[in-house]
Amino acid sequence: MSALGNLPAPEDVDIVIPTIRNLDFLEQWRPFFERHKLIIVQDGDPSRVVKIPEGFNYELYNRNDIERILGKRAECISFKDSACRCFGFLVSKAKYVYTIDDDCFVAEDPQGNKINALDQHLRNISTPSTPFFFNTLYDPFAQGSDFVRGYPFSLREGVETVVSHGLWLNIPDYDAPTQLVKPAERNTRYVNAVMTVPKGSLFPMCGMNLTFNREVIGPAMYFGLMGHGQPLGRYDDMWAGWCTKVICDHLSLGVKTGLPYIWHSKASDPFTNLKKEYKGIFWQEEIIPFFQSVTLSDDCQTVCDCYLELAQKVRDELSDLDPYFTKLADAMGTWIEAWKELNPEAQGRYPQK
Numbered sequence: 001m002s003a004l005g006n007l008p009a010p011e012d013v014d015i016v017i018p019t020i021r022n023l024d025f026l027e028q029w030r031p032f033f034e035r036h037k038l039i040i041v042q043d044g045d046p047s048r049v050v051k052i053p054e055g056f057n058y059e060l061y062n063r064n065d066i067e068r069i070l071g072k073r074a075e076c077i078s079f080k081d082s083a084c085r086c087f088g089f090l091v092s093k094a095k096y097v098y099t100i101d102d103d104c105f106v107a108e109d110p111q112g113n114k115i116n117a118l119d120q121h122l123r124n125i126s127t128p129s130t131p132f133f134f135n136t137l138y139d140p141f142a143q144g145s146d147f148v149r150g151y152p153f154s155l156r157e158g159v160e161t162v163v164s165h166g167l168w169l170n171i172p173d174y175d176a177p178t179q180l181v182k183p184a185e186r187n188t189r190y191v192n193a194v195m196t197v198p199k200g201s202l203f204p205m206c207g208m209n210l211t212f213n214r215e216v217i218g219p220a221m222y223f224g225l226m227g228h229g230q231p232l233g234r235y236d237d238m239w240a241g242w243c244t245k246v247i248c249d250h251l252s253l254g255v256k257t258g259l260p261y262i263w264h265s266k267a268s269d270p271f272t273n274l275k276k277e278y279k280g281i282f283w284q285e286e287i288i289p290f291f292q293s294v295t296l297s298d299d300c301q302t303v304c305d306c307y308l309e310l311a312q313k314v315r316d317e318l319s320d321l322d323p324y325f326t327k328l329a330d331a332m333g334t335w336i337e338a339w340k341e342l343n344p345e346a347q348g349r350y351p352q353k
């Protein structure tokens with residue numbers, strides 16, 4: 001089946017970029033980005049001037065803006081960590097968000113064509129996902145693909161796709177221990193596939209090259225408390241991904257991963273990363289079984305309701321692991337309060353079925 005949904009209009013897609021750098025990388029993306037609004041979340045010193053190439057339509061927010069807009073609720077937005085990007089999700093008014101790191105450039109496919117990552121994400125998210133039964137020819141809605149023999153016809157309609165997770169050539173998104181033992185490893189494998197993450201399976205969501213339906217799953221895309229004053233780093237996107245996937249499974253919404261690729265240019269320091277990650281490396285051995293065992297009640301009416309129920313479960317079941325999880329559960333609640341105040345129209349509806 002090659003049903004390619006109608007791609008969203010430029011005004012329906014905002015691009016959120018967290019940054020402690022300058023944004024020269026945008027020059028490479030200009031053909032693909034310049035019709036979209038950029039929401040730039042400037043982390044670190046708010047007095048630093050961020051150089052933004054001419055010709056882009058952007059909103060720029062620094063820590064002072066975050067505190068001005070959110071007041072006391074700003075405490076749920078991380079400082080000195082890329083997790084700050086979720087503030088951009090909060091203030092966007094677009095149906096879709098694409099978030100990308102400022103050291104990610106336009107990649108080329110094996111034929112040497114420049115990859116319009118945003119276009120591929122929008123194709124992914126504009127066609128259904130198939131979480132209930134794995135299609136061995138990958139995404140059946142991609143051009144030149146279909147459902148294979150034996151695939152139940154009753155399941156071929158699929159479900160609404162709300163997340164499209166892209167990948168990275170050159171510097172892969174490895175954790176610090178892997179970076180340390182494989183410092184020279186570069187990802188040169190271009191796998192031409194998009195697939196649905198099956199229902200009941202979690203996945204490590206990376207925020208480097210990610211698109212989602214903000215109106216539906218935005219409330220679950222809280223990049224957890226990291227960075228300054230927190231015991232953890234580099235688990236912000238992972239936390240958002242685990243919460244999102246549990247809620248998507250509950251609401252029969254779809255998550256796809258695979259194409260598009262971007263070219264990730266900078267390997268961050270593995271020793272710094274180890275200091276940020278190390279608690280997460282053993283905590284996640286308890287966190288993953290928690291998310292795998294979570295069941296959400298049927299009377300949750302919206303993603304916001306699901307998220308608040310999930311936050312309560314975090315508070316009840318993970319606080320013995322470390323008091324941090326009580327703080328994180330509180331921050332999840334604050335996030336939803338801020339979301340509801342700034343986005344009353346986007347509570348994350350149940351699928352209309």
Ligand SMILES: O=c1ccn([C@@H]2O[C@H](COP(=O)(O)OP(=O)(O)O[C@H]3OC[C@H](O)[C@H](O)[C@H]3O)[C@@H](O)[C@H]2O)c(=O)[nH]1
Pocket residue numbers: 017018019020021042043044079080081082083084100101102103173206207208227234235236237266267268
């Ligand atoms: O304190 C900070 C540090 C960075 N940023 C911005 O976040 C983006 C990612 O930063 P960087 O490329 O230095 O980190 P990586 O290790 O490559 O990124 C991975 O780990 C962190 C995130 O989860 C990220 O998505 C992963 O890919 C970049 O735009 C920095 O400017 C920041 O805002 N504050």
Ligand SMILES: [Mn+2]
Pocket residue numbers: 101103264265266267268
């Ligand atoms: Mn990077």
